[in-house]
Amino acid sequence: MRTWAMGIALAPWAASPTLAQTAVPASLYPGDLPAAMADGRMLGHLPYPEVASGDLVAAPPGFAVGQPCVINRDAAPDLARMLTAAALTPSVGKTLRGLSCFRSIAHQRAVFCHNRRRGHCGDPAMRALTVAPPGFSEHATGYAIDFAIRPSAGCADVDSCIATTPAGRWLISHAPDFGFELSFPIGNAQGVTWEPWHWRWVGANLKVPGATRARLAVGRARASYPASPRVTDISDLWLKPPSVPPPVMLPQLLPPPIIAPVERRRRKWFRL
Secondary structure: OOOHHHHHHHOOOOOOOOEEOOOOOHHHOOOOOOOOOOOOOEOOEOOOOEEOHHHEEEOOOOOEOOOOOEEEOOOHHHHHHHHHHHHOOOOOOOOEEEEEOOOOHHHHHHHHOOOOOOOOOOOHHHHOOOOOOOOOOHHHHOOEEEEEEOOOOOOOOOOHHHHHOHHHHHHHHHHHHHOEEEOOOOOOOOOOOOOOOEEEEOOOOOOOOOHHHHHHHOHHHHHHOOOOOOOOOOOOOOOOOOOOOOOOOOOOOOOOOOOOOOOOOOOOOOOO
């Protein structure tokens, strides 16, 4: 049985990036989105914190499609290695590109609601089949990437046809070797549409710097809704944050009670 101490040894927390454990701003929910469920999910999606901006780095040059692509610095080395390996594969080359990488919670709201004005978010239940609500997207962690193919060869972005392209098939066969796994496989229990373009980084094994932290960030998803293909080095069931001991409750010190003076009766002495 492995212990939390091993996790600490494999990934030192003191010098590592952190996820900003902040609540989703109430301003993002002006009444057009449902409240979170009792278990914390919204429309089937799990909540994720937003990574601190200082822990984001630019993806390799030429990777982004359209808008800039920044990712969690934990995932950056493996992404670079994976793109190099793909480029050396004749049928793939440099066709793998980044359509969407880190997305802030505020940006996720614009994506989820099609940039509509506050109070008008279309049909959230239908949108949740293909897009996570704000505060419930893996993209906020900086570990998730939506891949695209350039040139597209007739396959539109965010379309399941990516799985039939040489680059898409290469990802399915080799992405786990570089620590990436497919978050939403066919028939996933979350009810999210199959997304062969959406991959999250968790590290190929726990010796990879940052892998422990990444697996903690998506630990609930990995346990309840396994990726496929996925990284299968060891089980993560033992990987839990250190329990925080309850605060020591000291007895409340009260001043001694004020006792009313007892009236003394005078004794009468009688001489016999």
